[in-house]
Amino acid sequence: MSDLTTLTIVKAHEGLIKKEFSALELTKAYLDRIREEDEKIHAFLVVLEELAFSQAKEIDDLISLKKETPLLAGIPLAIKDNILIDGIKCTAASKILEDYTATYDATCIKKLKNAGAVFLGKVNLDEFAMGSSCENSAFVQTRNPHDLNRVPGGSSGGSAASVSARLSAGALGSDTGGSIRLPASFCGVVGMKPTYGRVSRYGLIAMASSLDQIGPFAKTVEDAEIIFKTICGEDSLDSTSIEREDIKREKFDIKKLRIGVPKEYFIEGMNLEVEKNIRQAIKKYEELGVKIEEVSLPHTEYAMPVYYIICASEVSSNMARYDGIRYGKRSSKGENLLDTYLNSKSEGLGDEVRRRVMLGTYVLSSGYYDAYYVRAQKIRSLIKQDFDKAFKKVDIILTPTSPCTAFSLGEKTKDPLTMYLSDVFVGAVNLAGLPAISIPCGKVDNLPVGLQLIGKPFDEKTIFEAGKIAENFQAPIMGE
Ligand code: GLN
16 A cells, blocks of 8 residues: 555545545554654644544444545544644643643534544644744744754644645644745645634634634645635634635636736845746746736735734733633742732743733733724725725735745744744735635745735635646645
8 A cells, every 4th residue: 555644635535435445544654654753843742643543433434334424534634732622632832721621622623523534633833823933832843844954834833844744634723924824835735724704713722813714734725625615614603703605606717817916025035036936837827828917905015013013912812811810820939819920921921922912912002002003903904905906806816925935943033023024925814804825836945935825705716726726837845
């Protein structure tokens, strides 16, 4: 039997229903590989061997009874460790949640369980999903499977690295300001952020609630679409989730597609080889009959400052609950309640989380609220309007996912601002609530490049279809 970890979800499903191999064998292949390779990659915080085998066995029983088997039945997935699985520890890669065990399933987990997916384990992230390199995890440093001295991107670095190194067939991550797309691009896999509200956030440890979305990682666009379709939908437990029909379009016709290329996304200082790869992809679309149009998103330059003001404000409010009393590990030091609060937070939370709590508290404090928070919200509307205007002319917008390829470990940790700038091409999408996907687009110096396709609200369908075409522009570039 060939190496089962090389199969896409679609192929693995075919093999399972044709009984070429069992779900137990498929799961074992991944667990064996995790045992061998994860010592180098450090994608996993915990491997759920027992759970995975029992889930796989159930699927084998189902298949032997010739019961209908959903596409994800028996497919081994990795789950970012800020998404709750009932009875399993969920740390958000923070010391403050080191001993926290989830008491319920996130809605997306419930849906994956109903579809028969197998959970291999919980994977690493930047603490509470704050970061772009996975270096803010309190526990381990995940490495890029393409070059172990480089970061996998963040915050969903464990999810991206696990798919890239074939330690999982697919994964869930969360994207607040690029945390699915950036690591997908650095690790050479597909990563997709759905429209805000498409996927329930119930059971996702909140970072910035007006921006957070859960989404899939996979080897191919088709696989990512399968995971997305399984987890999306309205949920009474998340009032911001909504059910919407995909924008009606007869059959996807590449010749009718109009792609917008924003001039503000090809900036000075970006890696010229990365730009070349992206321009080649644009040319290939054009050769297929796609109409390429230059569009303008004039408020792009404000996206990062606005993102980091709104994000920090929401972070400061969401982090208030981790005080050692209501939630989180309690410090044993201190004479009174205030000491307990202060010590629990300073012992339990890392530098980046505390930096954002302070920044957000400052921004929201009286006297500064109007100058920063309210102004940022106004510019957020202008950013959204830029996209609305562009989408009157085009169906999707194409950009690089990142101005550079994966950077070296430690390269940006000393300067939070340079780290924040890694998100320049991904953050505006969250501010505008749009769906977007990152697709591998060749390599530069042996490191993957990502191509980003941004869609109209609730038009995931078009970015998936256009993405399936773009992934054939290059030979596959999975990690070792
Ligand atoms: N890098 C961004 C940040 O640190 C994005 C994080 C995310 O999407 N979770 O805020």
